[in-house]
Amino acid sequence: MPGPKDLDPSVSPRALLGAELRHAREKAGLSQDALGQALFVSGSFIGQMESGTRRIQPDMARKLDEILDTKGFFERNCKAANKSKHPDHFADAAEAERIATAIRQYASQLIPGLLQTKAYAEAVFRAYHPTAPDEVIEDLVAARLERAHILDDPTTPLLWAILDEAVLRREVGGNAVMAEALRRVTHLARKHRIIVQVLPFGAGAHASMEGPLKLMEFDDAPPLSFIEGPSMGMLLDDPATVTRHTLMFNLLQAAALSPTESLALIESVAQDYEHGEQHP
Template sequence: MAGKNLDPSSSPRALLGAELRVARERAGFSQAELGEPLFVSGSFIGQLEAGTRRMHIEFARQIDDILGTDGFFSRNCGAAAKSKYPDHFAAAAEAEALAKAIREYAPQLIPGLLQTEAYAREVFRAYQPTATEETIDELVTNRLARAALLSDPTTPLFWCVLDEAVLRRAGENTAILAEALRHIASLVRSRRIIVQVLPFSAGFHAGLDGALKLMSFDDAPPLAYVDGIGMGQLFDDPATVARHTLTYDLLTASALSPRKSLALVESVAEDYEHDQHA
């Protein structure tokens, strides 16, 4: 292993995780035993091996020392850490690509996986009003690339709760939001995603603290991601994930049924289309 480097063009995080599993088993360590001197859980080591967690350089150096891998992980964790997403979201975006199920609560904006090009452009321009067109183009391209996850007809399962505010937040060009809502309705009607709308009439609810994303995997523990303005945090602690899962369950219980939600999404889209024509 000492003389080999990973190819950064071919899912470096997944490759690094696979190499970690091989090296750990060759050295005779369980995941928990390797995690102990690193002061992390065995499940965290499992997430590194599954590629759902990023290996930071300080872990890489210690792993090289413990497993006797002659600097392999120190050399290659840089390639695995490279991301086209902001630092606070990179780990969540890369875990999202490996998830078998994604459940998301969106309080203000259409989730990135469901955004159209025009809608994403409006969002990024609002975030960065002084950015160049080249910067905005790159951000939009990366966001649309994430949405390719939904091109598979079966995986991942995507279940989203949209606050009604998401449906009502239109800019000067209401056609942009109308198109975005029609896109969501199309995905629902093709049975690719599940969408529920949390109406204003629900009043106070469990998700008032902000956006939430839950991800589950075939070969790694589940994760929860919460974010705010320019910040986000990924959780793997079972108790924390369970608490956020309860929050999501309460939101689905307060939301409209999928059938009524689809009707509302299409009705609001039609209203915005009429406004544009007028």
């Protein structure tokens, strides 16, 4: 029997590939857990590939074709489905972010990407890539701003951001850029589109001293956490790890200023930037 036809890359290839995986798995009479055991991954990992949250990598695609007898379909099509406007280490997280119902994020150094302005994002990417051509920076900025469209929906996802005070004090792009960037954060908070807290320097040592943290929840899939470093990132679904990261975020919430106090501080710092004042 011939395998399924190749995908049309112009029509949500990752979602289509995930749907084909679900169809092939069910046709083979396998549960997500059973297929996961054969591939040495969790059942939730299979579910994430089926939903398009995780990309199907070439080595995994070859194994799927063997187990599901799909005549090389997944190996042929995974390349098109894996195309992303985002850096490779962030592509899966960006896709997960797009379908999440709730995002809880601690930002240790930078305004979160979903909340950045064009000028702020340009300054960040130029710092990352000081010798890159302008068109490369423009593409990176465009992809980052496109991500922010998930906030066009008035209620979903819930976005709860905890900003380290360093995020407010680190001058990225100059006074005008910082003032605009912080005003965007306060605008979204005042519209009740996001919840924002500031973790002040006075809080001292805290639960996420080692770096930023992002948690994502979904309607029909287990929660994920995402941790990142220089040019690397890990999307994690291990329940014990996600539970620990959730506790870390809860501890950060408890140590941070209240949303009302945080908003007042961010607006005060934005006003200082507008007046050209420097910050320690």
